[in-house]
Amino acid sequence: MNQQARVDAAPIPFIDVAAQRRRLGTAIDDAIARVLGHCQFIMGPEVRALEAELAAFCGARQAISCASGTDALLLPLMAKGIGPGDAVICPSFTFHATAEVVTLLGATPVFADVEATSFNLDPESLVRAVATARQAGLAPKAVIPVDLFGQPADFNRIKAVGSAENLFVLDDAAQAFGASWQNRRVGTLAEVTATSFFPAKPLGCYGDGGAIFTDDDALAQTMRSIRVHGEGRDKYDCVRIGLNGRLDTIQAAVLIEKLKIFPAEIVARERIARRYSEALADVATVPKLARGATSVWAQYTIRVTDRRRDRLAAALKAQGIPTAIYYSKPVHLQDPYRHFPLAEGGLPVTERLAEEVISLPMHAYLDEPTQDRIIAAVREALEA
């Protein structure tokens, strides 16, 4: 193999965390060293500083950091007193943590379908899911729309159903912090928003982490208490059942540095997604943004029909190009979730998407020659 062929065949990372690490340079090392210097590893000054910066970034009154995106979903449901006999409507075309938190509280997830173009919760299926919940003798209490792959759900229509049905709307924005909807940033689109700082997320830390956003000061206070074992006046005064859901100070220090380059990374992600779409629209169904929506492109996901997906994945793999299928098995078809109710009419769009979607490498440091190699390989495989 000549030198050029070897370069061409070099494996491409799906998400290049190491390239970002290089860009950040010693800023991260210095930030971690500061924490090692002051030794306030739990709820140190960086935690408060990060919360203020996250709130300012998205425009929410309150940002509450926590240990993971899963805790960021769990805490608000606990604060709202969701429990046995309650139904929480969620999509099935999501990572299963969305429904997991509902079951952890003894409540019942009722699965609704998604829209094929946005991959996000279908407001009409949401209405049917509420009816299903009532027929099953459950009290519909909340809905968790997911901003899948980085694009916000249709909050105008979902909130309209939410107010008509008196549902608490909890935005699962684990994949979408930094995106916006009609000029408002994710974090302000629902009563409460949950996000994840898992390393592969658009804004990720170097371990587990998450955050909750709300404009409701009283609810924020309750969630801050739940985050620290239900603490009251101080940590030895317990006023409710809580958990240990704190974000580590070291992770907060990492996130403060990463937040500084996040706006530039969002612009890069948008540029890369646009390039993919322009180059692939004639050979696959490329993702479309709803009017007024921006995405942070946690995933760049195309759809291919007629069972060509496996062939595409294999052809790319042979050239060192990884792909991923989010999600090949929707939550309602996973064994622990099979017995939960589905919106009337079932979830035909979810089940079809599970057979058609495939995600391509996507991160802010994907350079044009590498992206061109991916594009050429996709085109070659789909045109064959």
Ligand SMILES: Cc1ncc(COP(=O)(O)O)c(C=O)c1O
């Ligand atoms: C849609 C969605 N919800 C929730 C989570 C859970 O986040 P975490 O892994 O930080 O607990 C994830 C993360 O993978 C996710 O993608």
